[in-house]
Amino acid sequence: MSQIKANDEKGSYRWVILIIATFSQTCATFVNYGVGPLATFCQEIYSLSQFQTGLIVSAVNIGPIFSMLIFGNIMDKYGERWVVGIGSILLGLTMLITLPINEYVYLLIVLAFVGVWYGTAQPGGSSAIINWFPKNKNRGLAMGIRQTGIPLGGALASTTLPFFFYNYGLSSAKLTQAIVAIAGGIIFSIFYKDHGMTAQRQQNDRFLEKINKIKAxxxxxxxxxxxxxxxxxxxxxxxxxxxxxxxxxxxxxxxxxxxxxxxxxxxxxxxxxxxxxxxxxxxxxxxxxxxxxxxxxxxxxxxxxxxxxxxxxxxxxxxxxxxxxxxxxxxxxxxxxxxxxxxxxxxxxxxxxxxxxxxxxxxxxxxxxxxxxxxxxxxxxxxxxxxxxxxxxxxxxxxxxxxxxxxxxxxxxxxxxxxxxxxxxx
Missing domain, CATH: 1.20.1250.20 (MFS general substrate transporter like domains)
Structure with a gap:
């Protein structure tokens, strides 16, 4: 009887996990996709060329290339909670570093590091849904709902950041992005519960051995x-x-x-x-x-x-x-x-x-x-x-x-x- 009750509680908490994962993805994407409007603001202020404006967007997207494999490996070992939560907080804190920056090259460098922390969001949220939703228990629907966090985050950034920029300046738009990311990380860290912390999490294969198994x-x-x-x-x-x-x-x-x-x-x-x-x-x-x-x-x-x-x-x-x-x-x-x-x-x-x-x-x-x-x-x-x-x-x-x-x-x-x-x- 207690086992049935535990399963029911776990089943209902799945949907809480889905809300948290979607919210966290939306907050992280608010920063990542928000770099698009940010690039337009910078072009207007600093008279950048189209190529220079495009590089701002490219800089934040280069970061995850170097980080997602590392974060994915850590999540397999220790769970998603602290990796995604702290990653989102660091995403916001790194965005804060851009507030006083007026030099174009320095902005590109910092945005590349912003992208590094964004590398926790996608694999972390996907892993959370797979672990919490069994294959025949609305897993596809749950993943679909979580994935709406990406266009939703982009849409919110596109509508809210111009308001802050034209009313309070460029720094206010950057600050808004930072606050949203930090809030998403804090909410995820508090309410998310790691699922399936079994011996599988603590497997001892080396990183390159795991990569070779995936490639095989x-x-x-x-x-x-x-x-x-x-x-x-x-x-x-x-x-x-x-x-x-x-x-x-x-x-x-x-x-x-x-x-x-x-x-x-x-x-x-x-x-x-x-x-x-x-x-x-x-x-x-x-x-x-x-x-x-x-x-x-x-x-x-x-x-x-x-x-x-x-x-x-x-x-x-x-x-x-x-x-x-x-x-x-x-x-x-x-x-x-x-x-x-x-x-x-x-x-x-x-x-x-x-x-x-x-x-x-x-x-x-x-x-x-x-x-x-x-x-x-x-x-x-x-x-x-x-x-x-x-x-x-x-x-x-x-x-x-x-x-x-x-x-x-x-x-x-x-x-x-x-x-x-x-x-x-x-």
Whole structure:
């Protein structure tokens, strides 16, 4: 009876964990995505070039490349509570260092360290959901809700930071970011409870041995590739959709900005709904809905590139919503699939490994796409290459899943054959 009561309490506390993890992710992203508006403010004050302005955003995104693997490894050993909590607090404290800085180069250096602490947020929150929500207990839905913290944090930063900047100055915007991050870290540290602190947490494998075990797991390869291709699409949408609509369809920047907002709204809804679909319509299977999402994404991109000029404005709004629903909403399925394919003792490190690869493409994809648009003097060929890149991931995952099914079928067929041989011998 006491065991049932304990399970009920644990089940209800899962949703508290979800709220805490989502809140913490929102607070951390408020700083990370808030660097975008911050870069615009700096451009206005210091008369920076477009390249210099872009480097400010790149600086904060470079940091997690060097930190996520380390933090993921620590979380696997000791749990998420203090790593995520203290990481968010240090994120805010490092942001405070930027308050007196007026030199451009020094700002870039400090923002790179801000990005280092942001490396605790994504793998920590994902690991928390995987540990607290069993596979058939709304895990996909929970991950989808937590992932909304990213667009939510970005949206809050985009709306609140300009208010503080234009009314109280640049320092007030930086201070707001710091306070929000510190608050998120304190709340997470107080209310989060580590789950599953078993002997698995204290495994003695060395860091490089764990990395080699992850690299040896071939079933993760197509998932990693999908992460790299789809995150490239996501960042290209954020960086280039407005200019694409403006340059090719001659839509005003104000309407293009509204269409980009529609994409982000579709993405927030997609992150929840696609994950819910995987829980309820696919019985916890993440691979099939992710493959379907990739197929539909490719289809909508073809419409975007080759048929958009034939559509009325309301049709373009629908296309942009669907593009966001798929091209931004895919992320929850990806995170859960990667986590479920990982070894139980390496969940944090595996997620960090995949997100580190993603982070490299977050930094590179927007600039490479822009260079290809300049080189080919148009958007069609760059978009075609992007469509090809995305398609490879979906096909690879499909082939990998088929091979794994064949292997498991052969293994199950061998078991009764071995039993028959033993029976004959007796």
């Amino acid at each position: 797991k071939s079933s993760l390869y197509p998932v990693f590739f999908i992460g790299m291709s789809m995150i490239s699409l996501q960042l290209i949408i954020l960086a280039h959709l407005m200019s694409y609509l403006s340059n090719t369809l001659h839509i005003s920047l104000s309407i293009s900005g509204t269409l980009l907002s529609v994409v982000l709204i579709g993405g927030a809804i997609g992150r929840i709904l696609l994950a819910w679909i995987s829980d309820n319509l696919f019985n916890g299977d993440r691979s099939k809905p992710l493959q379907l999402t990739i197929l539909l994404t490719v289809s909508i991109l073809i419409v975007l590139v080759y048929f958009l000029n034939y559509l009325p404005l309301w049709g373009i709004y629908i296309i942009c919503f669907i593009l966001g629903f798929l091209g931004v909403g895919w992320y929850s399925l990806f995170i859960v699939l990667m986590s479920e394919k990982a070894d139980k003792e390496f969940i944090g490190l595996t997620v960090s490994f995949g997100l580190t690869l993603n982070q490299i493409f977050i930094v590179l994809a927007p600039s490479l796409f822009g260079l290809s648009v300049d080189y080919f003097n148009g958007y069609k060929l760059p978009f075609f290459l992007l469509i090809l890149f995305i398609s490879i991931g979906g096909i690879w995952l499909n082939l990998s899943e088929r091979n794994n099914k064949c292997k498991t079928q052969k293994e199950t067929e061998k078991v009764p054959l071995n039993r028959k041989k033993r029976h004959r011998m007796t």
